[in-house]
Amino acid sequence: MSIRLRVLRVCLAATLAGLSACASTPVQWASPEGQPKLPPPREINAVARPDAAHCAAIVGATLIDGRGGPPVRDAVVVVRGDRIVAAGARGATDVPAGAEVVRGAGLWVLPGLIDAHFHLEGDDGLPGVILQRGVTSLREPGNWIEAYDAARKLGPTPRLFLAGPLLDGPYPAYPENAMLVRDAAEARWAVDQLVERGASAIKVYFRLPLGLVEEIAKAAHARGVIAVAHLETVDAAAAVRAGLDGIEHITSLGTALVPPREAERYRQSVIADNDARVPGRYEIFRGISLAAPRTRALLGLLVARGTFLTPTLAIFERRAGDAGATETEVRGFENMMKLTLAARRAGVRVVVGSHGKAPGAERGWAYQHEMELLVESGLSPMEVLVAGTLENARYFRVDDRLGSVEPGKLADLVLVEGDPLADIRAMRRVKRVMLNGRWVGPAQAE
Structure with a gap:
């Protein structure tokens, strides 16, 4: 059946x-x-990958991980290469030595x-x-x-x-x-x-x-x-x-x-x-x-x-x-x-x-x-x-690798200014975007 x-x-x-x-x-x-x-379907474009050894840490942002649970205040999200390797509260998540540190105070980090x-x-x-x-x-x-x-x-x-x-x-x-x-x-x-x-x-x-x-x-x-x-x-x-x-x-x-x-x-x-x-x-x-x-x-x-x-x-x-x-x-x-x-x-x-x-x-x-x-x-x-x-x-059918901020998933992330749970219009205040572990730059005015 x-x-x-x-x-x-x-x-x-x-x-x-x-x-x-x-x-x-x-x-x-x-x-x-x-x-x-x-196998799950694939995107048709080859997305650029960063240096596999490069490490970035977003420190101090509020994390909405995409799974529907309560946000994590003062969080740390660690990315190595194109993957998320850690995500959680600052006190429980180490920032690796030598990591590129992105200051997230006042920002909210979400899945792409x-x-x-x-x-x-x-x-x-x-x-x-x-x-x-x-x-x-x-x-x-x-x-x-x-x-x-x-x-x-x-x-x-x-x-x-x-x-x-x-x-x-x-x-x-x-x-x-x-x-x-x-x-x-x-x-x-x-x-x-x-x-x-x-x-x-x-x-x-x-x-x-x-x-x-x-x-x-x-x-x-x-x-x-x-x-x-x-x-x-x-x-x-x-x-x-x-x-x-x-x-x-x-x-x-x-x-x-x-x-x-x-x-x-x-x-x-x-x-x-x-x-x-x-x-x-x-x-x-x-x-x-x-x-x-x-x-x-x-x-x-x-x-x-x-x-x-x-x-x-x-x-x-x-x-x-x-x-x-x-x-x-x-x-x-x-x-x-x-x-x-x-x-x-x-x-x-x-x-x-x-x-x-x-x-x-x-x-x-x-x-x-x-x-x-x-x-x-x-x-x-x-x-x-x-x-x-x-x-x-x-x-x-790509939730094995996308859609949430969890260790092992691809590092597609967005940083916004303001609390989207209080006002969804905060999603217009995009500060930085990461695609596959690489920053693609700040939002551009049109």
Whole structure:
């Protein structure tokens, strides 16, 4: 019996018994039954390494290690080469003789931030900018891998976990960034092609029918990568049962949250016209009910399956007073925020993704803006910081080496001024960033 099936049965039994402990039980991704354990995915860029003998110690900062525990005041983090070798309170952590000492008084040290949903959109300099602002790893879920060639030549970039182009059906929403898939054989072939070229995830787009979503998920898992999706015309619950590991965008849940007739009307409008989803998603979300049985059932399924959810609230943000914002858009966005909180409170594995650019954020600050919207939605700052570090590393399947400040992990670190647990906006005050044990310089003003 698969791990997921066992966990699902346990969670269903717990639900029937009126228990809630299962909501926080993480589901570990595993190789398909009967196949050897597959190695975790790798970034496609070679990240520069420091001298293996070089030692640096950050002394006196407050440590948030990414695991969700209380911060450690007056901490010491020791890095040798590209690895963290020690992290803890100053009184219990030695500073090696000859180490480069970085004075951390007044600063907070955290794991490097991980962006689960970034789009380059032709801005080759943007990866370098967000690296200076603390994002040390990103995933682009829907662009040709070679689209990053120019960005990689401009200087240091975050670790690049790329999915390759979207797998979509005929009349794709974004033809230049898509591979067309018309049947199961093409689906398996496309997955093999992308993984051979370095894809660490496979992105399903909304014009593919449910049967092909299932074929792609199976093929991705057989190659040791995850399958994620932007859903508009496929019911989210059905897609999760078909094997998806992650859902991109809170709006992907929409058709599973409204009566079938309304969902079908929206689905047909999008199949007829890609652009119908822009106003349609706000109409859908204006009418959702957080108390409805279908909402509770969907969130329970996401919890039971360990499915990750990347809300990307920032790209849907519509506020009263915004130019051109309608009352439907404002109310729809409010419900998107409420659903994000409800998902997290139910135990859904919510992570942070910026979309690269967002209407309410200046260039290079979309990730921090997304964190702020998640806190405004009701998540605690600590929940958001864990979502953007260790939980995202789990989503990428690289938590054995990234996502937290622990001995043995790679030294991706960010130093910020101020307490992000008191005010998440402190994450904008980046003072220094370390990537793979090397300082990449102070934050640059744009």
